[in-house]
Amino acid sequence: QVRLVESGGGLVQAGGSLRLSCAASPRSLSGNAMGWFRQAPGKEREFVAATSASGAITYYADSVKGRFTISRDNDENKVFLQMNSLKPEDTAVYFCAARRSTIHYAGTAYDYWGQGTQVTVSS
Secondary structure: OOEEEEEOOEEEEOOOOEEEEEEEEOOOOOOOEEEEEEEOOOOOOEEEEEEOOOOOOEEEOOOOOOOEEEEEEOOOOEEEEEEOOOOHHHOEEEEEEEEOOOOOOOHHHOOEEOOOEEEEEEO
16 A cells, blocks of 8 residues: 655745655555656546656646646655746646556556645736
8 A cells, every 4th residue: 555645735826836855655666667657636536657667667637838837756656746927727636656666647457546736816
């Protein structure tokens, strides 16, 4: 079993930046693909970004490409989402997820989920 805990969310003005972190315990995430997803009020959960186990391969949703960067530190069992040039439409609860297999963009493919962290972008 893997427990994922997100942090780093908050309130930011449009154009600002936030860095989300996802910490895993108790075991290593080094063999897992990791993803970030988000869910806005009244909307379905959507894919944001994903990284392979090594970090060599990354996927991004078109809506965040060029603004968000996913990275990981396997020594610290953490995954990060650097979010720049934030827009009001980025407002959502952001979730970290782990998959016991290769990188994937579908939420249904992930095995473990965190509780989420709120990101609010004001205009």
